[in-house]
Amino acid sequence: MRNILFVLFIFVFAGTSSAQNGDEVFDFLRIPNSARVNSLGGHNISIIERDPSLIFHNPALLGAEMDKMVNLNYMNYISDVNAGSALFTKALKEHSAWGVGASFFSYGNLKETTGENQIIGDFSAKDISVVGFYSHDLNDRWRGGLSLKFLYSSIADYTSIGLCVDAGLSYYNSEKEFSAGITLKNIGAQLKPYDNKRQKMPWDIQAGISKKMTHAPIRFSLTAMYLNRWKFDYVDDSDQEYKGDNFFKALVKHFVIGVDYIPSDNFWIGVGFNPKTSLDMKLRDGGGALSGFSAGAGVKIKMFDVGASIAKYNPSALSLMISVSMTLDDFKN
Template structure:
């Protein structure tokens, strides 16, 4: 048969002890996808923006605050080849304690099941889903911490897997509110049940561990906000590993060595800018150098690495749109809508 078959000291210690995972070799890569149109427009990762956007708590739980109280957020994206990806979240607060529950899903669609002689004998589906239980606490007016528990479930035809991941976050905001910084250790955990049994028993893969550090600065006399996000700080080598290429580990080490120090360093950085003329409208753009280097092809013009988006408040709803490239020549579009249930007297 043929079927389609990956409180601060503790935070710092976990970051130092984390085991790195190469691109293409870890399970549950869905956890790395942009969670909203605004996040997509900012390059897919941001752990420092103090905007009170509920969706940002998916990446840094310390960003969950009172502005997310009674907020409901829905996000949907056409990812690649009709693959559907989306998130939903709801937040509530009690004093300096903030809570949220969310879900991420990736639906690969329906596939034909065939024998080796190409006889169609049925159909099957493939799906990933992750739940997020988020908690944050304000330690002071300027510092907050947070943690997220994420049970992850996956089913590809008859092959199933589940795991558990944790996120830990820290956020600082200056007295003026113009500068903020955030740190998050994401996807610390394990695949508890693999898709199949190996020679030594259950075959499991590592999770996409990611230590991120971000800085956001709003200009005092202009409606612009700048962000710098450093990701994958738990490992230096970000050369993409293609498991289907047939290349050996030595081949990849040799190819990674051909990348300059400056190029490799910049692959860890995402820069973003937002235009914020008021509370009811924004535009955003970003550049993700790693994504650009992995997707760009000689002889083809490409916007790979660049992302754009915007949002506007319409009556009781905040509506957002973002566009990014995850495949050469094809763009993915992300749509978001959020509202406060308090607007409806609920």
């Protein structure tokens, strides 16, 4: 346990020391890869469920209970911009597990133009991540996990390669139905830049808690994100009057709230609110009112766990995500 905490401390110190202002690369790593997490605000690292997709968000949520499971996810982000992932998990003896997965983000077909804004053709852009996972039970309540990500990105004729890791801890008290997690995300480097300028990784520190009510099948989750920074850069150069977030706005942008209703192991409903998305997507004319809100539901249909969720990551469109999980041993019966 002490060794795990020491390693996490080193990761935090190293990441904090190297953090710099500037553009990020492989930003698609912030997109949720789970319909359940998407329904709870897009970020959650603490809920305990037999759902393999959760390990994309915290590798310590992987466990031997996910033996021989397959998970598939698809998201229509907006228009012809799509994302998806696939995952296989396997128990390793009694107290360990491993997994392998991949995710992609496709930006669709884009128009190539000259400096005079003349269209000369089309080009495509996409991001791909190949991930390996490992977790180990430290004791009855604590579990540690690691994931290693190989990253590839292409924009027309330009390509980039990167490598990063996630390190996480998960705590679960079944008697009190309380769980907590902490994850250091996307700690690594861009090995091959698009041109001669290297960009920083979208690294993040997240911590979260989840608590199920004693006499009702309702669970509340609170996730803190971007703990490696305080304020966020403002990107709208046309707004010369905006001087940055005040203390309250800067504070609330670090939290995501999620609530799910779990009447049985075969059904769930979740809702969430992400204040950062809501504030970032707010328009001057009052548009984008539902930005930051999300909702979803899941049901077990025979051998398949199916989940669907919607979220508003753009003022003008909803993003739909669908997840399907199955256990391979169920097909033998």
